[in-house]
Amino acid sequence: MIIGDTVRLRGIEKEDLPLFVNWLNDPDVRRYLSLYSPLSNAQEEKWFEDLASHCLAEQPLMIETLDEGTWRPLGNISFLNVDQQSRNAELGIFIGEKGFWGKGIGTKAIALMLDYGFKTLNLHRIYLRVFHPNQRGIHCYEKLGFKHEGNMREAYYLDGEYIDVLFMSILRQEWRGKN
């Protein structure tokens, strides 16, 4: 477990899967996640079974926050596409409980993940892709020190229009355990 003051990251259990199905079938939650079709329990169970073949660094983690004295599961954070030779990894995150957006939880969860990525996994560069309309996400990543790297113009079709996909990244020397 990766433990912060009011946010912690833990492994995902089979019992968590119904939460994921609920969260990822919410159009507001999945809008900026490249997920566009309804998700079934069977698909989610298959996703969970397939995790056994992922390396340890790519195991997704449950984001939990301290809510009235108990740890409440809220969403998911993970490294993807970990490149062992170049020490690069992509970051993915969603908070499935909409009522907890904009309260600093994403920032705290990513800060824990950056510590884990740079100090434990010995990564050199952590990057992410974010849709241009996702200004909440972009602001969160900028706050943490992610830099804008580039823009894939009109690379994704969302809600009837083509939108840009931004690349952002942070290097190990730029991360000093802020937040």
Ligand SMILES: CC(C)(COP(=O)(O)OP(=O)(O)OC[C@H]1O[C@@H](n2cnc3c(N)ncnc32)[C@H](O)[C@@H]1OP(=O)(O)O)[C@@H](O)C(=O)NCCC(=O)NCCS
């Ligand atoms: C993106 C996400 C992980 C961010 O986590 P969060 O806990 O909501 O973000 P935080 O509260 O830590 O930071 C968001 C910042 O953006 C600001 N913000 C909120 N809405 C905004 C908007 N429409 N435009 C600009 N900034 C906005 C907040 O005020 C906050 O900044 P502040 O701390 O300076 O006030 C979360 O909102 C989420 O999971 N969204 C749905 C799925 C998703 O978009 N995943 C990421 C795909 S790349």
